[in-house]
Amino acid sequence: MIESSRTGINIWGNEGCELPGKGSCDACCNVKPFIIDYGYRDPGGNPFYKPAEKDCPFMRRRMGKGEGCGVYPLHPIPCQNYHCSQELPGIRLMLISYALEEGLVTQIEALEAVKRILM
Numbered sequence: 001m002i003e004s005s006r007t008g009i010n011i012w013g014n015e016g017c018e019l020p021g022k023g024s025c026d027a028c029c030n031v032k033p034f035i036i037d038y039g040y041r042d043p044g045g046n047p048f049y050k051p052a053e054k055d056c057p058f059m060r061r062r063m064g065k066g067e068g069c070g071v072y073p074l075h076p077i078p079c080q081n082y083h084c085s086q087e088l089p090g091i092r093l094m095l096i097s098y099a100l101e102e103g104l105v106t107q108i109e110a111l112e113a114v115k116r117i118l119m
């Protein structure tokens with residue numbers, strides 16, 4: 001999510017949410033659990049909970065509309081506050097694995113990211 005409010009040096013060694021290939025990462029929008037607290041309610045009237053390792057329904061890739069967050073700049077506060085630069089190594093590896101599986105990065109780019117964690 002290049003346009004995201006998320007800041008810091010990400011798992012790819014870039015600022016914000018930029019991928020090595022200059023596209024927009026959205027790995028945490030699958031890997032991490034988030035409470036979607038902005039206006040969206042589940043059938044029971046509760047804030048929508050996006051579980052870990054499930055694609056968020058607001059991912060533009062899942063909506064067939066490009067990349068990044070489909071509800072930016074109204075994305076939920078937990079999403080705004082999250083950035084992988086603060087993450088533990090195990091979760092970083094999960095993020096990299098997801099991005100590789102989804103074709104967001106090449107094998108070489110994923111390996112470079114893994115090396116950054118291990119070194």
Ligand code: SF4
Nearest residue numbers: 010017025026028084
């Ligand atoms: S994992 Fe999330 S916070 Fe990190 S670069 Fe990707 S989209 Fe941004």
Ligand code: SF4
Nearest residue numbers: 029056058059069079
């Ligand atoms: S609401 Fe947007 S930023 Fe939050 S998980 Fe979904 S796609 Fe990602």
